[in-house]
Amino acid sequence: MNVGGPSESRPLEKGLFAERYALRRVIGRGGMGTVYQAWDELCGQSVALKVLEATGPLSPVAQERFRREAKLARRICHLNVARVFELGSHEGRSFLTMEFVEGEDLRTLLAREGVLSPVRAARLAVEVCSGLGAAHQASVAHRDLKPANVLVERGGRVVLTDFGIARALEDSNEEGLTRIHGVVGTPQYMAPEQLTEGKVDARTDLYAVGLLLFEMLVGQPAFAQATSLKAAFERLSAPPPDPRNHHRDVPPELARVVRQCLSVSPSGRPSDAREVARALETWLTGGSA
Known part of the structure; x- marks a missing residue:
């Protein structure tokens, strides 16, 4: 853009x-x-x-x-x-x-820069959570949060796009979007409950936050092979991926936030986007997440 x-x-x-x-x-x-x-x-x-x-x-x-x-x-x-x-x-x-946001999406930024510093990744994730928190207060879930739907303005502001609108194509057969139990999404970034039940709420978006933070810290998607439904379902029985297994320089506190967001069960995730933002802000200011 x-x-x-x-x-x-x-x-x-x-x-x-x-x-x-x-x-x-x-x-x-x-x-x-x-x-x-x-x-x-x-x-x-x-x-x-x-x-x-x-x-x-x-x-x-x-x-x-x-x-x-x-x-x-x-x-x-x-x-x-x-x-x-x-x-x-x-x-x-x-x-x-x-x-109109003059900048680029996170997918383009990551393709160019690869791994982001922990501080930069945390700051971007805080803004993502701020936007999600406002949406959830308005009873709107994103349902298809991924790097392509996160815009980074030239001045650094993070802007979320396409809230809930992917569902409008439920009756079509668009490349890159898959319908499961009436829910449209991208397999690589879908939460377990989207795959198994079609159930979506605010905690589904928090799972996506964990995926975004993982990708910014490691330089590759948490489930790089999950571009098909079969590969996506295979991760349901696996523990949440630890970014420190891929990149040892990831701070333990940020890795803990990622693992919590990527809990297979929604009940194991943080209660809301504001809780994730607070944990990240605490770490940024020198405290413990």
Whole structure:
């Protein structure tokens, strides 16, 4: 998402999308569709415009779910969560506009830098937890938290995107998203209860926090081979992975936080995102997590 101002590029197509937005460039493609940087002619600002797309026409149920989940996301107002501005439809395609974040996603950052320092990883995780805490207070679970959905602004701010919206494609067959018991997710980052029961709550997101922190500290996913459902299910009988087994420089306190978040049973995880944030902040200030 490292882009210049709207005057530095020509629109991708003539006219305005939905009679309001000038599409400037594609900034992402994924299982949900295409994301553009667009210029909002009405408000005079850059926005991220996400167009919902699938391999075939979306059912009315999927369309309604997309609208419902996006409306839920609009309830979250926090510095570490991308604001959702508008929901709409243009030429038969549903879309939403969100806060435009000038920076890059965590997946790109990790691909370039590999292992992050423990302090930097902890600071990023604290902001992730702050955003999740606000979402959970609004009764919204993310359900598909992964590096691609964590944006790091040029100034360092962490911004979470795509709250709950992956579920809108439950009736489609998008590459990279898998439906299990009515829950859509990415096998490599799905919590055990998503795989076995389809049950999702705030503690499911805390499992994903453990995966993110592990990956930042070690430089590779905790379950690097779990790109298929078979591989994902195999980890259900294994103890939580210890990042110190892969990287001895990981502080024991941070490794403990990772293992707690990665408890196979939700009851073994921290009670909420604020508890994880407090543990990380305590360690950052020189205390014991």
